[in-house]
Structure formats: C-alpha cells, structure tokens
Amino acid sequence: MVLSELRQQPHxxxxxxxxxxxxxxxxxxxxxxRLPMEFKSDALEFGTCIHRVLEQFYSARMIGEKILLKYVHEIFESTWTAIAADRDDIRYSNDNDFKSLLMYGKDLLTAWYNKLPDDQFTILAIEEAFSFTLPGVPIPIIGAMDLIEEDSTGTIIITDFKTSGRAYSKDEVDQNQQLTMYQIAAKRNGYDDREILLRFDTLVKTKTPKFEQYWTTRSELDERRLIKIAAQVWDGIxxxxxxxxxxxxxxxxCAYKQACDEYLEGEEYDQASNQ
Ligand code: SF4
Incomplete structure (x- = not known):
C-alpha cells in the first residue's frame, strides 16, 4: 500500500x-x-519539490542509470513550476519568491550532486511505505522511508531526505525520533536480523548551498523510549x-496562528482541550 492510502485510516x-x-x-x-492551513510555507513546498527530484534521481539509479545534473535541473524546474507557479497561498520568507527559489534550487541541487558519494550500495526500495502497531497505541503507526539501501556486508542503510535552513548538530541527529521510528519499522518489516544504519541526506539552504550526510544508529533502548512516548501521546489524544x-x-x-490566538484570547472557555 502507498502512503496516501495508509493516510486514509486513523493513524x-x-x-x-x-x-x-x-x-x-x-x-x-x-x-x-482538520482546519485548513492559513498559508503554506515556502520551506514546506520547496522541501516537497526537492524531495520529488531526489526520488526521481534514485528511481533511475535503481535501474542502473545516473541522471545528469542538467536533467536534474530540468526535473526541478518543471516540478517547482507545477508546485508553486501562480499560487497565492504560499507565504515566502525573507526575500524569496517563486523565481528566486527556482534559481536557488538549482544551486542547491548542484551542491548535492557534486558532493554525493559514488557509493556502490544496492538500492532496495524508494518511498517504502510502512504500517505497524505498537503496544499501548491501538491505531497504526505509518510512514514511508525515502531510501533503503544495502551494503556489501548486508547492512541496511535507511536514508531520509531533508532540506534545512541550517546544518544539524550531532545531538539532533542522534536523538531524532523519525529515524528511530524508521528503525522500528524496518525491523517489523523483515530487517530484524540485519545491522541497520540511519542517515539524513540534508540539502542545507545556507547562503552558499551545502550538502551534508549525517550517519547515526539506534539502540533497543532508544526504540523502547520512543515506544513509551508514542503510548503517552495516544493516552493524551x-x-x-x-x-x-x-x-x-x-x-x-505556525499555519494555525490565527486560530490559536482566537482560541487562547477568546473569553469563553470553548472546550478546545476537553473534547
Ligand atoms: S501555540 Fe504556537 S505552535 Fe501551537 S498552535 Fe499556537 S501558534 Fe501554533
């Protein structure tokens, strides 16, 4: 099942x-x-666009083809145009606009392309959707792993594509719950007998664009902590x-700032926290 189908159920x-x-x-x-968002951030839409480009790049690589940089740029341009041209609900930050991000995106992808290691990992899956249950949470945990690879020793490498306004610290990478959840998902989906490495491939939107790969691992204790937090979250919900x-x-x-202000500053106690 693909992620959009899994999203139809409570999760x-x-x-x-x-x-x-x-x-x-x-x-x-x-x-x-399910309030409509008051706006869409340019960072969100731009990140979605970059993600789609990388997905296409790895889909080609999976069948042994390497897309040239100029075609990567073309894919980006057509994808960004489809996503963002003529939209008036995108809130651009700083001095960004549709055109400046069109140019910047190509520079960012150039930085990524030129620094991408020429590794020989075998691509096992792209956008691999998952669904599983955890103790204390009666609805499924769902998601999709951007890229699953295997090295020559059989170790599984799970990568999440990111665009970020800044580089990550080691602690942020080592404590990131998304990667912990991916490891739990991988173990529940047939990789429980393998070593698992986790990675962020991060396109960093600094003035001079950068690409950073961050590697990390998770222990069983890390998994246990997150499982406990998921159960607490469900309890609260x-x-x-x-x-x-x-x-x-x-x-x-926040795309719900207005709704939030109206709720917090409204005179009546409207039961928002008591439904
Ligand atoms: S408290 Fe902040 S993040 Fe939370 S809904 Fe309000 S504006 Fe959004």
Whole structure:
C-alpha cells in the first residue's frame, strides 16, 4: 500500500507524535479538527519539490542509470513550476519568491550532486511505505522511508531526505525520533536480523548551498523510549488533552496562528482541550 492510502485510516506517525509533544493544540487543529492551513510555507513546498527530484534521481539509479545534473535541473524546474507557479497561498520568507527559489534550487541541487558519494550500495526500495502497531497505541503507526539501501556486508542503510535552513548538530541527529521510528519499522518489516544504519541526506539552504550526510544508529533502548512516548501521546489524544505550547519555536511559522490566538484570547472557555 502507498502512503496516501495508509493516510486514509486513523493513524499516528513519527512527525505527528513529534508535533503532539511540541504543541498538542497544533496537532489538534491540523490533524483532528482538520482546519485548513492559513498559508503554506515556502520551506514546506520547496522541501516537497526537492524531495520529488531526489526520488526521481534514485528511481533511475535503481535501474542502473545516473541522471545528469542538467536533467536534474530540468526535473526541478518543471516540478517547482507545477508546485508553486501562480499560487497565492504560499507565504515566502525573507526575500524569496517563486523565481528566486527556482534559481536557488538549482544551486542547491548542484551542491548535492557534486558532493554525493559514488557509493556502490544496492538500492532496495524508494518511498517504502510502512504500517505497524505498537503496544499501548491501538491505531497504526505509518510512514514511508525515502531510501533503503544495502551494503556489501548486508547492512541496511535507511536514508531520509531533508532540506534545512541550517546544518544539524550531532545531538539532533542522534536523538531524532523519525529515524528511530524508521528503525522500528524496518525491523517489523523483515530487517530484524540485519545491522541497520540511519542517515539524513540534508540539502542545507545556507547562503552558499551545502550538502551534508549525517550517519547515526539506534539502540533497543532508544526504540523502547520512543515506544513509551508514542503510548503517552495516544493516552493524551484519547483523553482529549491538547495544550498550547505558545513559546514553541513552531509558533513563528505556525499555519494555525490565527486560530490559536482566537482560541487562547477568546473569553469563553470553548472546550478546545476537553473534547
Ligand atoms: S501558534 Fe504556537 S501555540 Fe499556537 S498552535 Fe501554533 S505552535 Fe501551537
């Protein structure tokens, strides 16, 4: 089953669990009330676009072809045009606009392409969707792993593609819950007898674009911690506990800021945290 089909059923994911922990009111607005987003951020749309380009690159590589950089640029241009041209609901940050990101995206992909190691890993899957259950969570955990590879010793390498405004710290990579969830998913989907390495392939949107690969691993204790957190999140959701974390780093770019302000500043107690 593909991810869009899995999303039709009630579910949790690594990102929704992280969102609940960071601001459960944001979780409620988007995932329970399904309020329309007040805007779409340029970073979100641009990241989606880069992701699609990398997906096409690896789909070709899976059948032994390496797409030349100029075609990577062409794929990006057509994808970015399809995603963002003539949209008035995208909120551009800084001095960005459709055209500046069109140019910047090509530079970013050039940095990625030129630094991408010429490894000989075997590609096992691209956009591999998964669904499994955890103790204490009665609905499935779903997601999709961007890239699954295998090295010559049989070790599995799971990669998530990222675009980021800055480089990551070691702690951020080593503690990232999305990668932990991918390891749990891989073990539940036939790789439990393998060594597993986890990786972020990160296209860094600094003034001079950069590409960084970050490698990490997870222990069984890391898995256990996340499983416990997922159960706590479910407990909170099922009891209708939704708390605004209005000092969160997410507030600045929150697509539900207006709804949040109206709720927090409204005079009546409207049961938003008691449904
Ligand atoms: S503005 Fe901040 S507190 Fe309000 S929903 Fe968004 S992230 Fe949560």
């Amino acid at each position: 949790l994911s690594a990102s929704s669990i992280g969102e609940y922990v960071e601001c459960s009111l944001l979780f409620k607005f988007g995932r329970i009330d 099922s009891k209708g506990v939704f708390v605004a974390n209005d000092t969160s780093w997410k507030c600045k770019g």
